[in-house]
Amino acid sequence: MKFVAVSSCPTGIAHTYMAAEALEQAGRAAGHEVVVETQGSAGSTPLDPAVIAAADGVIYAADLEVRDKGRFAGKPTVDVGVKKAVHDAPGVLAQAVASVEAARASGVPAAAAAAVAAAPARKVGTGTRIRQYLMTGVSYMIPFVAAGGILIALGFMLASVAWPENGAIEVTAVDQSVLWTAFEWGNLQHWSVLLFRIGAAAFGFLVPALSAYIAYAIADRPGLVPGFVGGTLAGLVGAGFLGGIATGFIAGFVALWLATRKVPKGVRGVMPVVVIPLVATLVTGALTILVVGPPMSAINNGLTSWLGGLGTTALVPLGIILGLMMCFDLGGPLNKVAYVFATTGLANATSASSTEARIMAAVMAAGMVPPLAVAVATTLRPKLWSESERESGKSAYLLGLSFISEGAIPFAAADPLRMIPSFMLGGAVTGGLTMAFGSGLLAPHGGFWVTPLISSPLLFLLALVIGTAVSCVAVIVLKSIGKGSDAQVVAEAPKDSTLVTA
Template sequence: MKLVAVTSCPTGIAHTYMAAEALEQAGKAQGHEVTVETQGSIGSEPLDPAVIAAADGVIFAADLEVKERDRFAGLPAVDVGVKRAVHEPAKVLAEAIAAVEAAAATPAAERPVAAPAAPRPAASGATKVRQWLMTGVSHMIPFVAAGGILIALSFMLAQVAWGGAEGAVAVTKADAAAIFASFDPLSLQHWAVVLLKTGQLAFGFLVPVLSGYIAYAIADRPGLVPGFVGGAAAGFVGAGFLGGLVTGFAAGFVALWISRWKVAKGVRGIMPVVVIPLLSSLVIGVLMLVLLGRPIAGAMEGLTDWLGGLQGGSIILLGALLGAMMGFDLGGPVNKVAYTFGVTGLATAGLTPDSPQYKVMAAVMLGGMVAPLALALATVVRPRLFTEVERENGKAAWLLGASFISEGAIPFAAADPWRVIVASTVGSAVTGAVSMGLGVSLVAPHGGVWVLPLVGNPLGFVLAVLAGVAVSAVLVILLKQTRKVAAPAAEPVAA
């Protein structure tokens, strides 16, 4: 058979492409042709219409709304989450083939006019909310990355320009307007200020982008204007990312409601360009500026004060919790909650180099690096405990783990879930705790070892990773060795 597929995950980084590869390989192994469109963070190249027209069926392996889904109208379809395509590609392929065969067995007169591509029954309200939220987060991450790295570079340059660690504070207090008016291209201090302000401008888009694309996920393009306006209003009143979450969902539902109004034919043409953006923006503006802004801003201040007040054992415990969450499901919902907490914390206004939000981000990223590195190490230390395929995956896991791609451990977890997850969770918790205890900080939300020059306390960064990797590798080896030893004991003894 000829099948087409669309894959997408919340961040559009790892699962999107792993699912595509898994489906292609499963199809090849069974003698089918599977052509995949990856809707990832770097964009997507739409499938050729001729390929879609020649296809027997379609697989939607997506945790986000599939873009231009109507292209596949009329094709028998299966709709699964992206993780199922990674873990069970053969089963997903079998379900797609069954759907094609069932459609072929149905008389033409009884076939539905539209494709049976409605959302899968398992897509509960909670799943939809997570999809909408992660759409906003996935569009926000590039702004965090660009802004965070520019700010980190500014702090590094400032330490040279001002001659010491106090430079990172001095650059935040510099008179930016005066420096821009008389910019000296030979002055390191001036360049440090330019980098800082450029990064801060990128950070200024975080809440509007988060809000705008949550609304977009709910209402499509009609949600963009009220979503961005609501996010800007949240930033204006100091409501931060919590305000952006509220306005994103509110703007999406308001825009969706207005777009479904029954209006006269003469008014339809101006609905998307005048009526929907005007009315929905007005509603969201009043909601945030007048009604909800102050309470949400108070909650944000409370959260910031709570983080700032954590000391000693409390901050180490928070690091252990975040690390454990990152290692628990390796890119799944729990992992994404911890990552979102770290990333959105970077959007807090008025951060300084010593802000606890940067320490949270470091603990989150380091915790996410542990599992693939630990399993790669385990395959080298005790190769006989792993299959040949796992040993090959271990070679790739070195690079994936070093690059903060937790999904590099998924092949191991799929083959031996509880042992790998237990070891990963414990090791990642150790790393998160050590990271917080040593005061490691990070402005960039991604990059792994490749952003090591931008890390506050690089030695602590390395020690935290090594501690968690060592614990996790030893634990997974012990657990697997116990299984190997116990297996012969369970066999009956010959008479």
């Protein structure tokens, strides 16, 4: 059979593409053709209409609303979450095959058959929906964080050379007007200021982008203007990213309510360009300044003061907790909470030795542990793994070094009871050690490739190696305990099976 599929996840990064790959591999293994459209953060290339027309059925492996669903009208459809496709692609494909067979057996016209055969839409709870809105905002925010954070870190690095004694303070004190009035191409100080100011400008969009795209996820385009304005005002009143989250939800639901009002025909034309942005922005702005701002600002200031007052002894337990969170769900909600906590704190970092920078270093190091641990484990004890897992282990080296925790998902999905505790153990060790060693990082992403931007880089790498070794040993020991049952499963499974359940 021929199938078309659409995959998407709240952040639009790893799960979107892993689900697509898993479905394509499951299709080849079962003798079917599966063509997937990934609606991820890198954009999407729509499926060829001819491919859709030739398809027997449709698979939605999506946690977000699928764009342009009308293209697939009249075809049997199954609707599953993106994690279901990552963890059990053969099962999802089998469900799609059954849907097509049911449609053919019904003997009714195609469109009616599709309605009969299609699985009921998934019921999404309020909590899940809120998480989707929040993760959509985070996914659009991350590029601003990455670009701005790395540029700021490079600016600080150059400043440490340009001003050997107090570079981090000097680069922030220079009047930025020097860049367009007296910039000297051969002046290292001016280049450090240039990088720092561009990065700071990108970082300035962090809260507005978070707020705007939460509102966008709720109300589509009508939510963008009030979301951006609300996020900007949240930054002005000192409410920080917590205020940005609140304004995003306020803007989104106000815009959605206005967009769904029944109005006279003569007013409809001006609703999206005048009435909705005007009223939603006014309401969101007023609530941000008068209601949301004061308490959120107090919470944000309290959190900043608490972090600033933490000594080395208190930072180690915090590193352990963040390490556990980063390795528990590998790109899921807890992982993202820890990551956002670290990246938004960078806005208050003054140097690579500040508390906020040390938190970022601990989060990044811990997030690198799971894929590196399974990569090393599959290399040291290849007989414990299936052929496809050994191949995944090879790519996990690059994913781990690049701080992509999701590289360990296939292993966690296949054997969660043994893999996840092993990952968490190594992540906790790495997070705690990174804090104890005093390594700091102003770049929010990059993994091993931004090592030159890390303070005490050798100690950072030492913490990473120790945590990876601990996690790797735990993986091998726990995997060896069930070696007999694993070997039987591997022997009985198809050679090109994507996931092997222990």
